[in-house]
Amino acid sequence: MEREFFETTKRCVSITVADPNDALYSPDVLAKYMGTSEPRFDVVELDTLVLGEVKDRDVIKAWPADVDTGDWLAPAREASTVDSQMYGVPHLMCSEFILSRSRQVLEAKTAGDLVKALKASGGAAPSLVGDAAGSWTLPSLYLDAWRDTYPQRDVANAISATLDMSVIGSLKSTLGQCEATGSNVCITADGKYDDTTKAAEEFGQGQVAATFGYSERLHAALRVAKDPERIGIAPAPFGDGRNLLLFTDAFVVRKGCDDECMAAARNFVKYINSPSTMKWYLFAEECPDKVPPRYLIPATRSAFELPEVKGDRHYASIRGAIEAGAPFPNRGLYAVRKKMRDDILKQLNVSSPP
Numbered sequence: 001m002e003r004e005f006f007e008t009t010k011r012c013v014s015i016t017v018a019d020p021n022d023a024l025y026s027p028d029v030l031a032k033y034m035g036t037s038e039p040r041f042d043v044v045e046l047d048t049l050v051l052g053e054v055k056d057r058d059v060i061k062a063w064p065a066d067v068d069t070g071d072w073l074a075p076a077r078e079a080s081t082v083d084s085q086m087y088g089v090p091h092l093m094c095s096e097f098i099l100s101r102s103r104q105v106l107e108a109k110t111a112g113d114l115v116k117a118l119k120a121s122g123g124a125a126p127s128l129v130g131d132a133a134g135s136w137t138l139p140s141l142y143l144d145a146w147r148d149t150y151p152q153r154d155v156a157n158a159i160s161a162t163l164d165m166s167v168i169g170s171l172k173s174t175l176g177q178c179e180a181t182g183s184n185v186c187i188t189a190d191g192k193y194d195d196t197t198k199a200a201e202e203f204g205q206g207q208v209a210a211t212f213g214y215s216e217r218l219h220a221a222l223r224v225a226k227d228p229e230r231i232g233i234a235p236a237p238f239g240d241g242r243n244l245l246l247f248t249d250a251f252v253v254r255k256g257c258d259d260e261c262m263a264a265a266r267n268f269v270k271y272i273n274s275p276s277t278m279k280w281y282l283f284a285e286e287c288p289d290k291v292p293p294r295y296l297i298p299a300t301r302s303a304f305e306l307p308e309v310k311g312d313r314h315y316a317s318i319r320g321a322i323e324a325g326a327p328f329p330n331r332g333l334y335a336v337r338k339k340m341r342d343d344i345l346k347q348l349n350v351s352s353p354p
Contacts, residue, residue, distance in 0.1 A: 025136060027053035027334060034059040034254045042257050043265045048079040048088055048248045049136075052331020055082050060252045062087050064262070071273070076299035079248035079327035088250025089269045090299035095244045095325065096144050096236040097318075099203055099221055100210040106234040109242050111145070111170035118177045121209035128177035129202055130212040131193040132186040139333060139340040140247075141238055145171045147326060148239030155245060156329040161339060168347045170239045175348065187350050204231070212236045215295045215318050219284075222292040233295075233314050235321045244325035248299060278303040297322065 027050050033041050034054075046054065054060055062085040069077055072090050080088030100106050104117035118127040132138055146158040146167045158164070178186035185192060193199045196213050197220045203211035204221035211217065215233060222228045235242045251272075253265050271277060280286060282303065283293045297318060298304065309315045333340075 025050060025334075027057055030054050031057040031059045034252075036256065040254070042254045042261050043251050043268060044254075045091060045249050045251050046088075048090075048250050048330045049328055050331070050334050051080070051088055051250065051252070052082050053334050054252065055087050056331075059255055060087060061255045061257070063089060063253065064266075067266070071300045071302050073299055073301060073322070075246045075322070075325050075327040076248045076250070079246070079330055080250045082330060088248070088252050089273070090248050090250045091269075091273060092249045093246045093297040093299050093322065093325075094214040094216070094249075095246045095297070095322070096141065096212055096238065097215050097217075097233050097321070098210055098212050098236040099200070099218060099231060099233055101227070101230045101232070102209060103232075105210050106232045108234075108237055110237050110240050111148070111174045112240075114237050115173050115177060118209055123209045125180040126178045126185055127209040128174075128186070128212065129193060129199040129208050129210075130178070130186050131196045131199065132175055132178070132184075133188075133194070135338045135341045136333075138187075138344050139337045140245075140328070141175075142167065142171060142340065142344055143328065143333075144236070144245045145174075145239035147245040148237055148241040148243050151241060151243040151326075155326060156332060159329060159332045159336060159340075161336065161343065163340075163343055163347060165347075167239055168344070171344075172348050174238050184348075184350060187345070187348070215297055215314075218295040218314060219292050228292075233317050244321055246297075246322060246325045246327050248327060250299075273298075273300050273303075275300075275302045275306055279306055279308060282306075283308055 025047055030044060030046055031054065033039065034044060067086065076090035076093055080086055080090050098105060102117060102121055104120060105114065108114035108117050121127055132141055143155055143158050146164060147155050149167050175184065175186055178184050196217060199211045199213060200217035200220035201224050202208055204225040218233055221231060225231055235244050251269050257265060278298050282296060284291050293312060295314060303309060304319050
C-alpha cells in the first residue's frame with residue numbers, strides 16, 4: 001500500500017521494497033546492501049543501535065543540513081545523530097512496556113514494586129511472560145534496567161563487561177516472575193516467546209497476569225481479549241525506577257546517492273512520516289476488518305497530534321511515558337552484546353546458549 005500510493009503521487013520515482021535477511025541489526029550486511037555491488041539499496045531503515053557502526057563502514061552519508069527536524073521527538077533526533085551530523089531520519093520508536101489488568105502492576109514504579117504486585121495477583125506461575133533471550137534482547141533489558149536505576153547518567157557507560165550488581169539484582173527479581181516448574185520461560189523455554197505475539201496472546205486470553213515487550217504487543221493482546229476494556233499499558237520498571245530507554249528505527253541513505261536519488265529519498269521519507277500515512281499505518285486502516293491499532297510509537301510530534309491518536313487512552317499512556325525517555329546509544333553494543341548476554345545469564349544462573 002505504501003509503495004503503490006507513493007508511486008501514484010511521485011510518478012518519477014519507482015520504489016522497490018525489500019527486506020534483506022538480518023540487515024536490520026548487522027552493520028556488515030547493511031554495508032553490503034548499501035555498497036557498490038548489486039543488489040543495492042539507496043534508502044534503508046535500520047535500528048539506530050548500529051548506526052555508528054554503519055557510518056564507520058563509510059557506506060552512508062549525512063542527510064542534507066536543511067532537512068526539517070522540527071517534527072522529530074528529541075530521543076529519536078539524538079539517536080539519529082552521529083558525530084554531530086544527522087545520518088538518520090527517524091520513523092518509529094519502541095521500548096519495554098508492561099501489559100496488565102492489574103492497577104497495582106501498571107502503577108509499579110520500581111522492579112521491587114512490580115514483583116510485589118505480580119505476587120499479589122494470585123494467579124498460577126508464571127505471573128509474567130515475554131522474550132528475554134537473545135544476544136540483543138537481554139543486554140537491552142539490562143541497559144533498560146540500568147537507565148531505570150541511574151536516569152541522570154550516560155547509558156553508554158553501561159555498555160561494559162563489568163556489570164552493575166544492583167541492576168542485575170533488580171533484573172533478576174523481575175525476570176524471576178517468569179519461573180514455572182523449575183524453568184524460566186522468558187529465557188529458557190526453547191524459544192517459546194521468540195515470537196513475542198505468543199506472550200501477548202497468552203496475556204490477552206487471561207492465562208498470565210502480565211506480559212512485557214514493545215508497545216505493539218498490545219495490538220496482539222487486544223485482538224484475542226474478551227475484556228479489552230480492562231487491559232492497560234505502562235512503562236516496564238526493570239530497575240530502581242521507571243525511565244524509558246527508547247530504540248529508534250531511522251532511514252539512512254547510501255553514500256553514492258546522487259542529487260536525483262537524494263531528491264527521491266527526501267520525498268519518500270517526507271511521505272512515510274506524514275500524518276496521513278502515519279494515520280492509516282498506526283490504525284491498520286488497510287485491513288478489511290476492524291482491528292485494534294498497531295500501537296507502534298511514531299517518532300514525530302505531528303503523529304501524536306492526530307485526533308485518533310490523541311483520543312486513544314493507550315496512546316495517551318505511551319505518549320506520557322516517552323516524554324522523558326532517552327535513546328539507546330547508537331554505537332558500541334554490537335561488538336560486546338554476546339559477551340554481555342553470557343555474563344548476564346551467568347548472574348541469572350541460566351546457561352548460555354551454545
